Amino acid sequence: MSAHLEAAQDARHDLGKYICMNQRWVSDQSDLSERVGALQADLLRTQSGPGGTVDAFALWAQLRPPLEGVGPELIEVDASLSRLESYREDITQGTLNEAQVAACTADCKVIADALKRLTRRLQKES
Numbered sequence: 038m039s040a041h042l043e044a045a046q047d048a049r050h051d052l053g054k055y056i057c058m059n060q061r062w063v064s065d066q067s068d069l070s071e072r073v074g075a076l077q078a079d080l081l082r083t084q085s086g087p088g089g090t091v092d093a094f095a096l097w098a099q100l101r102p103p104l105e106g107v108g109p110e111l112i113e114v115d116a117s118l119s120r121l122e123s124y125r126e127d128i129t130q131g132t133l134n135e136a137q138v139a140a141c142t143a144d145c146k147v148i149a150d151a152l153k154r155l156t157r158r159l160q161k162e163s
């Protein structure tokens with residue numbers, strides 16, 4: 038297995054899977070506070086374990102370097118995380134409005150989908 042494929046699989050699992058994990062279980066019709074709570078869990082506590090938690094932004098900073106230059110999917114992930122970063126304070130404080138939650142949820146899905154496409158493309162190429 039190539040180093041790029043292995044790194045893409047790690048990113049897909051560690052970030053792509055968990056950035057939408059809690060949001061999956063709430064519908065668009067759920068109470069706003071429930072959707073915000075799911076978004077907070079997915080973005081601010083993306084990876085949890087005995088050593089503590091890691092947010093999506095720090096996790097991507099760890100996962101991205103070995104993927105440098107592998108494709109346009111990284112641009113999508115970077116752009117989505119940049120938009121999410123602009124909402125970080127509101128996400129942390131739980132003060133997002135309906136439109137902001139919808140935008141953040143869409144960006145989380147873009148990240149998950151881009152990492153899935155990247156992994157599939159690299160699998161086909163190897």
